[in-house]
Amino acid sequence: MSGKHHVVVLGGGVIGLSVAWLLAREDLAVTVVDAALPGSSSWVAGGMLAPVTEAWPGEDEALALGTRALDRWPCFAAELGAASGRDPGLRTEGTLVVAADAADRADLDRLAAYLAELGREVQRLTARQVREREPALGPAVRGGLSVPGDLSVDNRALLVALRQACRLAGVRSMTGRVGVVRSDGVDLLPDLHTDGPGSSGGPIDADLTVVAAGAFSATVWPALRGILRPVKGEVLRLLPGELSVPPPRHTVRASVGGRPVYLVPRGDGELVLGATQAERGFDTAVRAGAVRELLADAEVVMPGISEYHLVECSSGLRPGTEDNLPLIGEVAPGVVLATGHHRNGMLLAPITADLVLGVIDGRPVDPVVDPARFGLVPEHRSSTVDREAGR
Ligand SMILES: Cc1cc2nc3c(=O)[nH]c(=O)nc-3n(C[C@H](O)[C@H](O)[C@H](O)COP(=O)(O)OP(=O)(O)OC[C@H]3O[C@@H](n4cnc5c(N)ncnc54)[C@H](O)[C@@H]3O)c2cc1C
Helix, strand or coil: CCCCCEEEEECCCHHHHHHHHHHHHCCCEEEEEECCCCCCCCCCCCCEECCCCCCCCCCHHHHHHHHHHHHHHHHHHHHHHHHHCCCCCEECCCEEEEECCHHHHHHHHHHHHHHHHCCCCCEEEEHHHHHHHCCCCCCCCCEEEEECCCEEECHHHHHHHHHHHHHHCCCEEEECCEEEEECCEEEECCCCCCCCCCCCCEEEECCEEEECCHHHHHHHCHHHCCCEEEEEEEEEEEECCCCCCCCCCCEEEEEECCEEEEEEECCCCCEEEECCCECECECCCCCHHHHHHHHHHHHHHCHHHHHCEEEEEEEEEEEEECCCCCEEEEEECCEEEEECCHHHHHHHHHHHHHHHHHHHCCCCCCCCCCHHHHCCCCHHHHHHHHHHHCC
């Protein structure tokens, strides 16, 4: 494809914007269409770039993909900062995983053994060593694991930088809801239109459409029904008061009574506390019980959090797949999926943009993310895939 070709990117979350920016830099004409739907997950995410502390025995493919994605991040953040003039908020202090009771310690032992087996850089810490690194952590913490390579990014600073970089690269931005995706473009629904081109609804022609609609992708590409599901996550944002203990410098992850909880510090002093995980369709209400649980669990790990100011409670819908891996590849002539990033969309955004570019350039699809593993195959590829499956 060359500069004359027009690409519509359906979805203006972290995935759609990363793809749009990279394609525009390749001299393609790009339009991002976004409906600003409640439950979009990029604005609420914790922002951990954490393939190692997300890893679990048996999920080797996710760890390998996540590691490749993390390697891409420093360069992506530097290029984005330069292109946008905005700091995308990459933090390199690393991650501490801590245990609050005997069962959590057993989980930590298992994770440490698995990671050591894979030759990953982790260091066991006593309770004292954990508190030396993070004095805000409380006496319930029995020990921990230092994972210096697992980083974080300020999801909101990142989105602001991506929007600006897209604008400067000539990406056209439209607000509106897409009803149908076709091989030669998309149809905008007339009901949710706003000002600007296409405001009365109707077709937008394109040589290629990239479906990056997160948890909503199955509403525009029905073949995804039963393959992609919304996984709700509630998250809190807090700020230290005048007399509060300072927030931790590292990302702190823990499991309290079997429930995962994390604290991710931001450069402006904000602390992101997450996250619940529940399958409730497209429900996005923040439940009182979720707020209570998150605060209670965080207080076990960091008692001083009770003096912080609670500034925001929000929820988002993660786009989940059965194998927790994304769907990136062509599914019909002129239609490419870039969705299903579940808990790792921030981490995987740069590598997803690279992979979409690869698809457009005609490079072979990475089998780990190929939608063909769920039977989503464009007709002209089906014979090849059938042959490979039969081996
Ligand atoms: C609580 C929580 C914490 C998380 N923490 C982390 C983390 O620490 N690290 C990490 O890597 N990931 C994290 N994630 C996951 C990450 O947020 C997602 O994987 C990622 O944001 C998905 O991005 P996306 O662009 O695909 O989807 P979204 O951000 O949901 O964007 C999709 C966009 O498509 C638009 N759209 C949908 N349908 C249409 C339509 N028909 N027409 C037009 N526009 C449409 C929506 O308006 C939306 O803006 C977290 C998620 C949640 C909910």
